[in-house]
Amino acid sequence: MEQPQQPGSSEGSLALSRRAQLAAGQPIGRLMAEALKYPDLVSLAAGFVDNATLPCDATVRCLRQLSSDSSLLRKALQYDTSAGSEAFRSTLMDWSYADWPDARPDPQDVILTAGSNQFLHLLAEALIDPGDIVIAAAPTYFVFLGTLRGVDARIVGVHADEDGMCMEALEEQLQRIESSGDAARVKAIYTVTEFDNPAGSTLSLQRRQRLLEIVSRWRRKHGPLLILSDNAYRLLRYQGESLPPLTAIDPASRDFVVELGTFSKSFSPGIRVGWGVVPAPLVSHLLEMKSNMDFGSPHFSQVLMNEVLTTGELDKHLPVIQAGYQAKLDATLGALDRELGNVEGVSWRTPSGGLYVWLTLPSHVDTSEQGALWKCSTERGVLYVPGHYCFPGEGQPVGRNTIRLSFGVQPAAGIDEGIQRLASAIDEVTAMPI
């Protein structure tokens, strides 16, 4: 007798899980497929890092060093623990918290992953049951939105400006959630603390302090709530002084702050070493899950990054990439000024670091793939990330007139050309009858 198809199955020949169905339709894949249709495209979309400043020489030196130490090399070729190289976790904490030695975490509270995105996924798995709430800036990192939707989270957006998430707006959202009886469902507040993806904004010191207070208060009243502080772009500062990480502001926040980092942007995404520092009681739970996933990320990469840090290669490399990206950022801002400075309703933010500039167009311009601008832009040969992907949906209106521009990959000439093309497309679209 023919049995019915599994309920929820999206395709007859497969029987996919609900999670597989939730993961369907990631924008990146579609954007890339779209991009391939147009040769000579200038991509201001991809968040890749600059090919020209990848640390080839530094890597060669570290590989040579590693190759000459046969006992270390042998270790690097073997399995390590699920948490990853203990030596590297220790080096990493010394290096990362050098300016805030009192806040240096215990390396036992650090878990290494293949990039910080893998850590975000681990957190989503460990914290979220269907319907649980994560609060994030609107706009925020759209890949993590996909990860959260993949575990059926409810994502609440909070208004944000140049200084990151607005704390009054956060309190309003929390109050709204509390009033609706869902306080116990709030699991985490996610913030890309420095030069965020996509808006380039940095959470100000004052807001960091407020955030810690708000969460402490919430925890006293409602119990568990974590701050996920994603420091992926921390090392890409081109101007001004570093701000202290959350746990350096208030050591007690170690109980509820997860700090994530990565060397994908600051050294090499191909080696791909990221990490999370987590509250001590969370460590064993995350490690048990990670044991089920991959029992530890590639050890060789960790040993290599340990060489990169201990030999001082990273310290030498950072000024090089910072100068390189600063020039690209200047080129981006210069071209925007020239091409769009006098166009009514067009504005953008000026970040002090990172890889992104956030552009807002007149409110009637739809930047999505369904809008006229997308068609005009791709035909003219420029690709961007439509900003609407970066909005959680709930809590804040979706900015369909926004754009994320990435300046990491293109040389200055490509940035100029891309923004010229974009401006010309905007010109055409804004001239259309509304």
Added chain:
Amino acid sequence: MEQPQQPGSSEGSLALSRRAQLAAGQPIGRLMAEALKYPDLVSLAAGFVDNATLPCDATVRCLRQLSSDSSLLRKALQYDTSAGSEAFRSTLMDWSYADWPDARPDPQDVILTAGSNQFLHLLAEALIDPGDIVIAAAPTYFVFLGTLRGVDARIVGVHADEDGMCMEALEEQLQRIESSGDAARVKAIYTVTEFDNPAGSTLSLQRRQRLLEIVSRWRRKHGPLLILSDNAYRLLRYQGESLPPLTAIDPASRDFVVELGTFSKSFSPGIRVGWGVVPAPLVSHLLEMKSNMDFGSPHFSQVLMNEVLTTGELDKHLPVIQAGYQAKLDATLGALDRELGNVEGVSWRTPSGGLYVWLTLPSHVDTSEQGALWKCSTERGVLYVPGHYCFPGEGQPVGRNTIRLSFGVQPAAGIDEGIQRLASAIDEVTAMPI
């Protein structure tokens, strides 16, 4: 007003997901903690590979080559796609299916992961909703049992012997499931096809053919069902001829067979490159999920393994480790013969490859951490994996009188010493009044 704790939360200070709770209590962590209590322990438990035969020189040569090709090195340091290096996927399929060129898969159907365990996790996420059924040999790979329990799968065990899963027993289980109305819940049959973990058995050619027939028939009647053929130990054959992979036996099975491989056992777990070849319609779904998890495993490792394959280093390395493990297997079997050959009720299997020997003790001996043997063994300084972890629970009785011995790590003298200690512990325990 104080809100109640999240239902299901296991700890007051945390609010973990159901999945985090399902992942709790992995045996590996406990076994290791237990082991640390006893210095001078001979571990026949860990599935690590032999330190002495790790390919240090081959790796140095490949790193040197990679370092000298700056354009390749630059590429290796950059992001790649979620599926991983296309060049390597192509090399890998040429190399893996060299003996079965007609069965060579399209590299587009290959996804690279950081070890094959990561691929198993991806499959579990993509296929399993709570209560969905996976069928596996009893005993089977206990880490995957943990992964499956972590997604709330129902795991049905099938009787297995020296030739792997018994096909009559498989048919019986399928019939039982069908009769109970759960046919649509059966998502996959998992088999460690060669020298399996833990039992060392290899699915015979005849059974491979039967398995393909059984699944084809089931699919015609009930729809989707996959075979997950885990070839993790395939390259560790010490005797006899290679058997064809499932898809080489019947090309049509490409529609429903997933073939997994890894270089963790045959080259280096620290570099950690694994892969899965999947039915074409599954590719995009798995890639969307992988994009949410880590958007691709470390590219550097993939480029390095591409060097290892294209330079012939792997072909040169395999005979070295095969000879090394063969000697360790001989030492294991020799010591078992000497120490336990005349003990009534004690038997073991003789594998032709892999890293494990499966030991069965008299039925009244409980090998678990709760039994007398565990205490006697650890006190005498030998560690093993209690076999009960390797049983799914449903479908087949749990063999609490079984042991997995790993011979990959210890030198021959350690193997001798460990098995002597184990034999002495068995002697003591079997002499106890029942």
